[in-house]
Amino acid sequence: MELTDGSRIAVIGGGPAGSFFSYYVLEYARRFDLELELDIFEAKDFTKIGSSGCNHCGGIVSESLVQELATDGLVIPSDIIQRGINTYTMHTEQGTRTIHAPTDERRIASVFRGCGPRGCLDKSLKGFDNYLLGLCQEKGVRLIREKVTLLERSKDGVMVGSSKSAAQKYDLVVGAVGLNSKAQQLFKGICPSYSPPEVTRAYISEFMMKPANIEKSLGTSMHVFLLDLPQITFGALIPKYNYVTLVLLGKDIDKDVVQRFIGSKEVRSCFPKEFPVERTAPCQCYPYINIKQGEHAYADRVVLIGDSASSKLYKNGIGAAFITAKAAARAVVFEGVSERHFEKYYKPMCSELDRDNWVGKWIFWATRIIQKSAVLKKGILDLVGKEQAQKDSAQRMSAALWDTFTGSAGYRNIFRRFLHPALLFGFLRSTLASNLPIINRHSHEKQKARQTL
Numbered sequence: 001m002e003l004t005d006g007s008r009i010a011v012i013g014g015g016p017a018g019s020f021f022s023y024y025v026l027e028y029a030r031r032f033d034l035e036l037e038l039d040i041f042e043a044k045d046f047t048k049i050g051s052s053g054c055n056h057c058g059g060i061v062s063e064s065l066v067q068e069l070a071t072d073g074l075v076i077p078s079d080i081i082q083r084g085i086n087t088y089t090m091h092t093e094q095g096t097r098t099i100h101a102p103t104d105e106r107r108i109a110s111v112f113r114g115c116g117p118r119g120c121l122d123k124s125l126k127g128f129d130n131y132l133l134g135l136c137q138e139k140g141v142r143l144i145r146e147k148v149t150l151l152e153r154s155k156d157g158v159m160v161g162s163s164k165s166a167a168q169k170y171d172l173v174v175g176a177v178g179l180n181s182k183a184q185q186l187f188k189g190i191c192p193s194y195s196p197p198e199v200t201r202a203y204i205s206e207f208m209m210k211p212a213n214i215e216k217s218l219g220t221s222m223h224v225f226l227l228d229l230p231q232i233t234f235g236a237l238i239p240k241y242n243y244v245t246l247v248l249l250g251k252d253i254d255k256d257v258v259q260r261f262i263g264s265k266e267v268r269s270c271f272p273k274e275f276p277v278e279r280t281a282p283c284q285c286y287p288y289i290n291i292k293q294g295e296h297a298y299a300d301r302v303v304l305i306g307d308s309a310s311s312k313l314y315k316n317g318i319g320a321a322f323i324t325a326k327a328a329a330r331a332v333v334f335e336g337v338s339e340r341h342f343e344k345y346y347k348p349m350c351s352e353l354d355r356d357n358w359v360g361k362w363i364f365w366a367t368r369i370i371q372k373s374a375v376l377k378k379g380i381l382d383l384v385g386k387e388q389a390q391k392d393s394a395q396r397m398s399a400a401l402w403d404t405f406t407g408s409a410g411y412r413n414i415f416r417r418f419l420h421p422a423l424l425f426g427f428l429r430s431t432l433a434s435n436l437p438i439i440n441r442h443s444h445e446k447q448k449a450r451q452t453l
């Protein structure tokens with residue numbers, strides 16, 4: 001089962017996965033001298049402000065993705081980038097440290113997915129998803145701004161229909177519907193062995209601030225928080241041009257968890273004194289995030305990609321969408337579109353992400369232990385502080401933390417580096433050195449108290 005000249009592809013969902021797939025499938029087809037017709041169905045209008053034009057996300061484009069895109073000749077335009085991030089600032093109850101990018105070329109971009117948060121008055125903002133769709137349209141993709149409501153198998157194809165237009169037949173249907181459960185159910189109808197990913201609720205809000213205040217308070221640093229607060233695995237403040245995005249990941253984040261986080265001294269200290277952080281931000285949401293991969297995301301003439309299939313645990317979801325989209329595009333053009341082809345040429349990429357996430361789970365498990373331990377956090381701060389002060393040192397802890405926060409390296413790679421004897425020894429030494437004065441002071445205070453009794 002292969003695509004031939006004139007074959008028709010329907011991509012359902014024009015988020016990063018759908019756009020990356022469309023871009024690369026047409027690029028590979030061009031190299032292969034294959035003429036394809038490709039329609040993207042997208043329910044949202046990414047030129048709109050607020051949630052109707054947004055695919056809820058922190059908006060960090062990882063350095064690995066920035067570099068991979070550049071390698072393929074896709075340089076994200078400067079008017080899409082809201083701020084270039086070159087450091088990470090790690091906040092704990094025990095102190096703060098700034099980690100610089102391991103090398104000068106390793107830059108991260110912060111972007112808006114839509115055209116700005118609800119209440120935004122700046123009509124000049126441009127979003128990442130619309131930029132990607134534009135690249136696809138330049139390649140000849142037809143964008144159909146409609147929500148797909150019907151997927152049905154026909155004799156030698158798949159029928160795709162929407163609430164606005166009659167069903168049309170396609171030779172291949174690609175599911176890039178993210179975590180939209182209704183759309184995933186439509187795909188189950190034509191791909192019965194597909195089981196959608198497991199999800200949990202996260203949180204995002206956008207604070208409007210003057211660019212000069214953002215520059216002063218947060219600079220070009222992404223601020224991450226390792227606080228001893230239940231249910232939160234990761235909290236971050238991401239500076240953009242005139243907004244700061246707050247992202248909370250963890251387990252079933254709700255209003256109370258958000259308030260505890262925002263109310264903490266460490267988060268408060270990142271905003272100007274008079275800034276009303278506690279006042280509800282006009283643009284906030286509790287979107288779902290993947291915590292376990294989908295299974296068997298393919299069948300004859302059907303393949304699911306991006307969040308609908310496999311993502312990277314908690315980090316770099318856009319990068320993972322790129323990986324699955326490109327792998328599926330390669331399989332479709334160079335191999336074929338039957339279940340057997342996807343099993344052989346697409347599934348291994350999803351399994352690879354899956355295996356890496358398994359290690360990622362252990363990394364986040366260890367992170368939760370560290371979050372609860374003042375002793376371990378002091379050790380990390382001490383070691384990172386020393387490494388950052390000695391620019392020519394190996395910077396093992398800083399580089400491993402950088403990749404954990406940015407999601408730029410695979411979890412297995414990061415895990416191996418955390419287990420490096422020099423890193424473990426340095427961590428042990430810093431933990432003892434930074435905590436011994438406290439331990440000594442505690443026992444001294446105890447002794448004094450005993451004597452006064």
Ligand SMILES: Cc1cc2nc3c(=O)[nH]c(=O)nc-3n(C[C@H](O)[C@H](O)[C@H](O)COP(=O)(O)OP(=O)(O)OC[C@H]3O[C@@H](n4cnc5c(N)ncnc54)[C@H](O)[C@@H]3O)c2cc1C
Pocket residue numbers: 012013014015016017018041042043044055056057058059060061062146147148149176177178179180183202203204247248287288289305306307308311315316317318319321
């Ligand atoms: C709180 C949070 C913060 C995050 N932060 C980051 C980050 O900073 N960096 C990062 O790399 N990743 C981040 N992610 C992950 C990232 O958002 C996703 O991994 C990424 O958007 C997946 O892309 P996708 O194209 O698969 O899905 P989506 O971006 O969800 O796109 C799916 C598209 O399908 C469309 N659609 C759905 N159903 C239909 C239908 N029936 N008909 C037509 N269209 C339909 C939707 O409108 C949508 O546009 C974050 C996620 C969350 C929840």
